[in-house]
Every structure is written in structure tokens, then in C-alpha cells.
Amino acid sequence: MVQRSKITTLTEFIIQRQSEYPHAKGALTRLLNDIATAAKIVNREINAAGLVDILGTAGRENVQGETQKKLDVFANETFITALKGGGECCAIASEENERVINFSNEFSSLGKYVVAMDPLDGSSNIESNVSIGTIFSIYRRVSEAGGGTQEDLLQAGLNLTAAGYVIYGSSTMLVFTTGKGVNGFTLDPSVGIFCLSHPDMRFPEEGKIYSINEGNYIYFPQGVKRYIKYCQENDPETFRPYTSRYIGSLVADFHRNLIRGGIFLYPGTTKQPQGKLRLLYECAPIAFIAEQAGGKASDGHKRIMEIEPETLHQRSPLFTGPRAMVDKLESFMKQCGNK
Numbered sequence: 001m002v003q004r005s006k007i008t009t010l011t012e013f014i015i016q017r018q019s020e021y022p023h024a025k026g027a028l029t030r031l032l033n034d035i036a037t038a039a040k041i042v043n044r045e046i047n048a049a050g051l052v053d054i055l056g057t058a059g060r061e062n063v064q065g066e067t068q069k070k071l072d073v074f075a076n077e078t079f080i081t082a083l084k085g086g087g088e089c090c091a092i093a094s095e096e097n098e099r100v101i102n103f104s105n106e107f108s109s110l111g112k113y114v115v116a117m118d119p120l121d122g123s124s125n126i127e128s129n130v131s132i133g134t135i136f137s138i139y140r141r142v143s144e145a146g147g148g149t150q151e152d153l154l155q156a157g158l159n160l161t162a163a164g165y166v167i168y169g170s171s172t173m174l175v176f177t178t179g180k181g182v183n184g185f186t187l188d189p190s191v192g193i194f195c196l197s198h199p200d201m202r203f204p205e206e207g208k209i210y211s212i213n214e215g216n217y218i219y220f221p222q223g224v225k226r227y228i229k230y231c232q233e234n235d236p237e238t239f240r241p242y243t244s245r246y247i248g249s250l251v252a253d254f255h256r257n258l259i260r261g262g263i264f265l266y267p268g269t270t271k272q273p274q275g276k277l278r279l280l281y282e283c284a285p286i287a288f289i290a291e292q293a294g295g296k297a298s299d300g301h302k303r304i305m306e307i308e309p310e311t312l313h314q315r316s317p318l319f320t321g322p323r324a325m326v327d328k329l330e331s332f333m334k335q336c337g338n339k
């Protein structure tokens, strides 16, 4: 009988780590499991996307004015249902909903946590079968009781209890942090269990990849233009010229750069001074993971985790990757001012 090496499931891992959280009574464990359950359901639909009527647009726009894809709507509804039913979360902020969804039913209004989420990230890539993802942030509520409120969600990244993403790629992975490092779990579809496959994930010290949509070059700040040229200079001692890799799904670009070492850049432009990515459910959770993996995440001048959100869907420039790479980008931004 071939002995399968001992696998650690997501539930076993959290329970093993539970001892590190004496105050926790299992609520965060149950909440993470609710997210994992929803991820498995979304994963099933994505894998069948080419075969069933789940592709294409849902025929309406979301609060961002972006055309919603059927899978955006399906993923959003799946995560909301799982979180509402789980009882650990009393409110949700979603990319797909203009306002906070608060759960005032008896069961969930007692939930200690709130969740901000991008239920499906990289939607524009669905039809081309490119990896997409889900991004989530978990905060402890600050309001006393009753269904959660907007103030529960408008918290800086420094207050995050946990953050993670699911990447629906060649394999489906759940990667998350609760503030004690980053761990990656790969879904074994034959039994529907997330198994620990990437313990203690960390950026390589130095990276050789830069990821940015260079189609927007003419709209970039001078500091970003200078940094792109720096990446393209010939200097073998510092592994330059770097390799350019950009797929257009934040989760997929970030995950590749975390594994192989690279910087992801989504700057503000003259067209969109605050950039495209949303602070609450894209930049802040990714920043928490990046910092916990020994990297850095900045808006070009300050730490993403320190930005106090004022509105649910506010945007922020995002530069994230190994510390040395983000430091270099920030030095160019400083030299060139805000031009």
C-alpha cells in the first residue's frame, strides 16, 4: 500500500494553529471554512464555464459601472449565501454591491466579523480561460450589536484579522494569512478538501519580474516611467533586464510574483489618478499578504496598510512585491515628485 505523505487539511491546520489564538473560540475557523466552502462551489462553476450557460455578461453593470459577467454575479451570490448562513459574519462589502450588505437576522447579527470581498477578480479573463480569483479581507466588527455597519468595514489594513485569495488556475488554491505568515492550500478536487501545499510562503529576496499594463505608459507618472526603463536596462549584476509578465488578473499576477519573485504595479494615471484597484477588497488584503510574506505594498509613497478608507469602493495605486523592488520604485517616485 503506497503511503500518501501525511496531508494537513485546512481545518486541521487552523485547529493546530488555534492554540496560538487563546482568545479564539473557533469563530474565525468556521468563517474561513465558510469561505473555503463557497470557493469550492465557485470553482466547480468556473471549471464547467465552457460547458454550461455561465459565460458572458449578466446584462447589467455593477456599482463601478463595469459590465457584470454571469460568473461575477454567481460568485457574489455564492459567497454572500455562505457567509450569511455561516453566522460568523454580520456584514459584507462586495465589489458587486454599492452598499454594505448587513445581516440583521438573529443568527448572523451576532457575528463578530465583517468581510470585504472581490468575489471574482480578473473577470475580463473568463472567456479566455485565464486564471481568475477571489480576494477577501476579514475584520473584527467595531459596532456593538445588530447587523454590521459601514463603519465596521471602513477600517485600515492595519486592523485586518485575516486576508486571503483563491486562485482558480491550473489548480485551485486558497492562500491566506491571519498575521502569522502566509500559507497556501491546494484543493484536491477528488475529495473536495484544501490541503496544505505551500507552508510559510515568502517572496524571494530579489525578483526578476515586473508586472504592469504598459499599454497605459503615456499616462503613467514620471517616476513609474523611470522605473520601467530601469527594469529594462542591461545590468546582469542586478538581474536586469527583468522579465515582463502581465496577465490582467491581480490574483494571478500577484501569486506568480509571490512564488517566483516580482513586483506588481498598478499606478495612478492622468486618466485615473487613484488607479483602478479598490483599496478595501483588492489593495489592502493583497498588501497584508505581501507584508506577511516578507514583502512590501505601497501606493508609491506610503504603506497601503495605513490608508484609512473613507468610502467602500475607493481606489488606490498599488505597488507590491519584494521589499527591495518596491523600495526602488518608491525612490524613483520620490525623485520625480507627483508629476
Ligand code: AHG
Pocket: 066, 095, 118, 120, 121, 122, 123, 124, 213, 248, 249, 250, 251, 266, 276
Ligand atoms: P475585477 O475583475 O475584479 O474588476 O479586477 C480586475 C482588475 C485586476 O484583477 C487586474 O489587475 C486589473 O483589473 C487589470 O486591469 P487592466 O486591464 O486595466 O490592466
Ligand code: MN
Pocket: 118, 120, 121, 122, 250, 282
Ligand atoms: Mn478585482
Ligand code: MN
Pocket: 095, 118, 119, 120, 121, 122, 123
Ligand atoms: Mn471583481
